[in-house]
Amino acid sequence: MFTNNLAGRVGWMAGHWKPYARDVVPLLVLTGLNAAVIVLFPYILKRIIDGIVESLSPAYLAANVGLLVLIGLVDFVLYALLQMTRARLNMRFEYGVRLRAFEGLLRMAPRRLARLSTGDFVTRLTDDVNDKLSWYMCSGIFRVLEAGSLIVFGLAMMLWLSPRLALYCTAPLPILVGLFLITSRVLYRRYEDVQQTISRLNGALDSAFSGVRVVKAFGAEAYQRQVVADAIEAQRRAEVRAARWQIVIDSLYGQVWQLAVAAVLLAGGAMVIAGNVTLGEIVAFESYVLLLVWPMFDVGQFLVRGRLSAVSIGRLTELEDADAEPAAVDPAPSARHVRSPAPDDYCAARRVAASPDVRFEGVTFGYDDERSAALTDVSFHAKPGRLTALVGPVASGKSTALAMVPRIIEPDEGSVLVAGRDVREWDSIALRQSIGYAPQDAHLLSGSLRDNIRFGRAWVTDDDIDAAVHAACLLEPASEWPEGLNTAIGSRGARLSGGQKHRVSLSRALAGRPNVLLLDDCTANLDAQTEAHLWERIRDSFGDCTILLVTHRPRTLQQADAIVVLDLGNVCEVGTFHQLDRPHTRFHALYTQWKLEEASGG
Secondary structure (H helix, E strand, C coil): CCCCCHHHHHHHHHHHHHHHHHHHHHHHHHHHHHHHHHCHHHHHHHHHHHHHHCCCCHHHHHHHHHHHHHHHHHHHHHHHHHHHHHHHHHHHHHHHHHHHHHHHHHHCCHHHHCCCCHHHHHHHHCHHHHHHHHHHHHHHHHHHHHHHHHHHHHHHHHHHHCHHHHHHHCCCHHHHHHHHHHHHHHHHHHHHHHHHHHHHHHHHHHHHHHCHHHHHHCCCHHHHHHHHHHHHHHHHHHHHHHHHHHHHHHHHHHHHHHHHHHHHHHHHHHHHHHCCCCHHHHHHHHHHHHHHHHHHHHHHHHHHHHHHHHHHHHHHHHHHCHHHCCCCCCCCCCCECCCCCCHHHHHHHHHHCCCCCEEEEEEEECCCCCCCCCEEEEEEEECCCCEEEEECCCCCCHHHHHHHCCCCCCCCEEEEEECCEEHHHECHHHHHHCEEEECCCCCCCCCEHHHHHHCCCCCCCHHHHHHHHHHCCCHHHHHCCCCHHHCECCHHHCCCCHHHHHHHHHHHHHHCCCCEEEEECCCCCCCHHHHHHHHHHHHHHHCCCEEEEECCCHHHHHHCCEEEEEECCEEEEEECHHHHCCCCCHHHHHHHHHHHHHHCCC
């Protein structure tokens, strides 16, 4: 849902306000007190001016000047407390909004993830939250409340002093309302353009930074520089267009309100000459008008920034409302636990639990309605204690099939069953704790090897990590590093080779002592000797697991107990290696091609 209406935006903000409801009371009290103190200034000036005209005494002058000083000190203390309280709440709001949006991102289904770039995600969680929304949701709202309080108290004092002159001063208000209605739609479009260009720029920068080695290898520095330069120029143009409108509107708000100053001088002067008001009242009115200029400007700024914030709220809502499309994360009402042991009982639970089988029954799935399905009516059976290999050409649906077992994605049709039950009937957390998953992209975090292998799972012990590292053939290279498994590997594993990255990813999958092991081309960057040792150790230590493997390595395929051949999302052949390695089979053609590529070093 894209929140682009007032009711939707108010509801969204109310949801984020709810945890901080207790903080509203002191802010409201401070806001009201501060406004009440400020509006006393012009009235005291009136008393002094009228006293001068009537030949006031030194004592009267001293008392009123002293009162002005006292009011100034009280206002200083109140305003300082008000600013500090608002600033602290700003930071808490920023934290809450960003965290909620990130949680939505984690829940988001692949179909929606595919539509957004990394740069767009970063922009939404940084620029949209920090620069566009945080101020509006807290300081902006309370500045408007402060401005409203000043306007109400100020107008009340003006009406008390002279209702007729107060009417002249409020004449510009209809003009300001009309000005906002005319400009709000244009501002929304301009601000939306700005956020989109910022997203494109961040995407271009992310591509340049993450692919800098490829850029250098192809000598494409000039091309990449132009891509980034074009993105910067597009953002500059969008920012300038938005700034022009912002400047024009800000100036109009300020200039229109100056009509009230002219009204006081013209109408008020005539009333003084006629003897209807005093000189002190005219000075007070002029002070009140000048006092109300900035509050009225704040109201205008809030309305203008509201258009900018509406864009950011809509962009963040797209992340938060991940459940608008099935995200395959929350358990079904009848969810059952595959296994959810306490940390101390985890290994014991692993030993007594039988490895479940994995079955695909008529599974169909597509990432985009406009493209052909990634999987079509796929059915096969992976048995416990056996290695089932999924093979096929590029884009045949192998990785998609693996991702369905831990419910990263869900089928459009058909079922994926673990231990005889649809994965949607299992508790998601318990299901995933029973699965070890090493994706094709060996994603690593900044930090140590040990942290990357444990990956936030407090129940994974150091013994589990040591066993996983040994099985993944990572122990030997790790022992040569200065601090062993505690060695920092740099951003995205910059200090590791491609093969080492995959072995860290495999160690992470094995460290949880899984019942089901999902391996997506994890041996692609290993030499033949290391690959042989790896499968020997996995068979010895994790031989009772149900293993699903995506691979094109000939030696690995020879280790498989069963092979499922996929082509264009369809299962075209199923059997053992010896059954399928025969002339005229699709597997034989693929296997022969991969052997030739391996022999030629391709």
